[in-house]
Amino acid sequence: MRLNTISGRFALLTTMFVILAELFILLPSLAGFRLDYLESRLERAQIASLALLATDESIALDLESELLETAGVFNVVLRRDDIRQLVLSSPIPGPIAATYDLRSEGVLQTIDDSLAALFDPQNRVIRVIGAPVNQAGQLIEITMQTAPLREAMVEYGLRLLAVSAAFSILTAVLLFTAAQRLILAPIRRVISHMTAYASAPEDARHIIIPDARLAELRDAETALQSMQQTVTSSLKQKERMAQLGQAVAKISHDLRNILTTAQIFADRLEDSADPKVRRAAPKLVNSITRAVNLCETTLAFGKAEEPAPTLSRFNLAKLAAEVIEAESLAAEPAGRVEFLTDIPPSLMIRADRDQLYRVLANLARNARQAIEATGQSGTVEIGAGESESDWWIKVCDTGPGLPDRAREYLFKPFTGSTRRGGTGLGLTIAADLIRGHGGRLDLLRSDAEGSQFCIQIPRGMAALSMRAEPAPA
Ligand SMILES: Nc1ncnc2c1ncn2[C@@H]1O[C@H](COP(=O)(O)OP(=O)(O)O)[C@@H](O)[C@H]1O
Ligand SMILES: [Mg+2]
CATH class of the missing domain: 3.30.565.10 (Histidine kinase-like ATPase, C-terminal domain)
Incomplete structure (x- = not known):
């Protein structure tokens, strides 16, 4: 499939547009996915901390680490009634690399953060702040690692890509078939009409009859039809003129010979004994000479050049x-x-x-x-x-x-x-x-x-x- 054909252009353009559309879909989706992921982490941490608050103050260490592990975080801080309370904690493997406050992030900021998260291969510790669900406090804060988040984002992104690739292939195929049926087939029909017409332009049966459903193509067909009608009729007229010309040349030729004979006889009339005949003779000769001249000029013109x-x-x-x-x-x-x-x-x-x-x-x-x-x-x-x-x-x-x-x-x-x-x-x-x-x-x-x-x-x-x-x- 070459790029200078309509089909080629269609395939190329469809692919380009779909890729563009995918980018527009992919970026916000990834950002949304990251937000959801972090919020669910906050939620889980909140539940874990509530579970702890419900039990006794002196809690077994292994229960605490189990709760934290289930929530996927290192520690949880809850602020209720203006009292900041470290509810759950476990050792943090490294310094805190960044803090994200989900309560105040704008859309562009989220997209930016999610791209950074996706393309940063290092496993860092981050702090995430959000609002607790059910107004269960003023603030909840967790520390967590970025590797699982990144892993989930990559997996999600690939899944999204696969789905949209499948969609785009489907769209491209559909568009391509539609273009073939709606545009290319009618155009090919017009072209084959033109070729048939060109092979015998004097045959009026080959003149195209406009029947395309596409308005633009129909206009082209109508213009083509009127052009073919003009060409065909002028061809016919030319042919008739040529035949007429041949006939005139033949007539002029024969007529000249007949008139030349008549001229000779008319000349003799000048010697007639009858004075009336003698007087009429020069006029007769004159007329015949004019007629011979007419024949001769016509013949001269009839010669092609x-x-x-x-x-x-x-x-x-x-x-x-x-x-x-x-x-x-x-x-x-x-x-x-x-x-x-x-x-x-x-x-x-x-x-x-x-x-x-x-x-x-x-x-x-x-x-x-x-x-x-x-x-x-x-x-x-x-x-x-x-x-x-x-x-x-x-x-x-x-x-x-x-x-x-x-x-x-x-x-x-x-x-x-x-x-x-x-x-x-x-x-x-x-x-x-x-x-x-x-x-x-x-x-x-x-x-x-x-x-x-x-x-x-x-x-x-x-x-x-x-x-x-x-x-x-
Ligand atoms: N000098 C001229 N003055 C006026 N009319 C002229 C003159 N030359 C040509 N014509 C006009 O042009 C016409 C065409 O001339 P021409 O081609 O020689 O054909 P023809 O002489 O057979 O009529 C003439 O019939 C005449 O009316
Ligand atoms: Mg003249």
């Missing part, structure tokens, strides 16, 4: 110019959104060029679309610079700011879009790509005056070596 960035050094201003060129072409109507840059022409940065292009294009397109949706004109500006540790790129616009919904689900897939035909994936993917560079994408500001996103990419080797490790889940 983007490939690790392939780093190269390139001129950032040139990259930004490419992004702006593409976005200006896509702008509708052309010219309402003005694109600006504020990038040092010589600024070289090290990153994955394609991935950074996608990030900037996403941010610039979002800004352009937000401005276009207001029906007013505005500007989108890409600024950049470097600090000792990072490169930073800011994409600012004078649009209406992010809608509440978009801000609430910022960087969360599929949920934050407020745009018709939007997927809510653009910002999520952009943030993922920047994280892949060991950097971060933040929304710095967004209000009625416009929005400002900031990309930070670390320049240091630490970030590079971090990127060599597998991306965190």
